[in-house]
Amino acid sequence: MANVMTDTHEIITKPKEIVFQRKAEHVIENLKKRNISAIYCRTCKEAVSEIRKLIPDGSTVALGGSVSVIQSGMLDVLRGMNINLLDRYRLGITSEEVEEILRQGIGADVFLMSSNAVTADGKLVNEDGRGNRVAGLIFGPKKVILMVGVNKIVPTVEDGVARIKNIAAPLNCIRLGADTPCAHTGFCDDANCHAPARVCSQIVITESSRAKDRITVVLVGEELGY
Numbered sequence: 001m002a003n004v005m006t007d008t009h010e011i012i013t014k015p016k017e018i019v020f021q022r023k024a025e026h027v028i029e030n031l032k033k034r035n036i037s038a039i040y041c042r043t044c045k046e047a048v049s050e051i052r053k054l055i056p057d058g059s060t061v062a063l064g065g066s067v068s069v070i071q072s073g074m075l076d077v078l079r080g081m082n083i084n085l086l087d088r089y090r091l092g093i094t095s096e097e098v099e100e101i102l103r104q105g106i107g108a109d110v111f112l113m114s115s116n117a118v119t120a121d122g123k124l125v126n127e128d129g130r131g132n133r134v135a136g137l138i139f140g141p142k143k144v145i146l147m148v149g150v151n152k153i154v155p156t157v158e159d160g161v162a163r164i165k166n167i168a169a170p171l172n173c174i175r176l177g178a179d180t181p182c183a184h185t186g187f188c189d190d191a192n193c194h195a196p197a198r199v200c201s202q203i204v205i206t207e208s209s210r211a212k213d214r215i216t217v218v219l220v221g222e223e224l225g226y
């Protein structure tokens with residue numbers, strides 16, 4: 001009789017870790033063909049430590065709205081670094097101050113964000129409400145660092161957009177208290193979703209980076225963010 005596996009590490013954790021790593025390696029190879037630098041970190045802790053090394057002392061650092069950056073502990077580390085952090089999450093910050101910080105972010109030295117999805121062939125898929133996050137990704141900051149959980153790797157751009165509409169956006173709408181169709185049902189209803197509640201305004205597909213290694217994707221072998 002065949003052995004029945006009862007060790008949860010062997011039947012759940014280990015296969016997941018292997019698949020995560022293989023997916024990440026495949027994506028990294030394809031990101032590099034697009035002039036986008038990329039590394040794999042098994043854990044958030046490793047990722048935070050690697051990202052820290054990529055940020056020069058004294059630099060101005062801006063944040064694209066990112067649950068991953070908060071969840072991973074990256075934000076707390078940034079707050080303790082010798083940098084000028086444009087901290088949009090500072091306690092007590094007013095909406096006018098956030099608006100000003102978002103504007104300043106476009107001219108920052110380093111822009112730190114996540115990506116809504118990364119495709120198997122190395123494209124970045126992002127949708128934004130205000131547009132500051134995709135603006136910083138496209139042009140302005142000299143260095144852009146993306147902290148991306150392996151849960152955001154998808155086969156195609158279409159899968160990336162579907163992931164935004166039916167996973168990321170509903171969660172963000174609940175978090176932000178936005179009264180959108182997906183906040184009520186968990187699924188997108190584009191035709192019945194309008195400003196100002198709507199969080200989906202601009203879709204950006206990054207197919208390559210003109211400036212070599214301006215963008216670095218740090219893939220993390222854990223479920224991270226939305």
Ligand code: SF4
Binds near residue numbers: 183188200
């Ligand atoms: S378009 Fe509206 S309903 Fe659809 S995912 Fe975006 S916010 Fe939700």
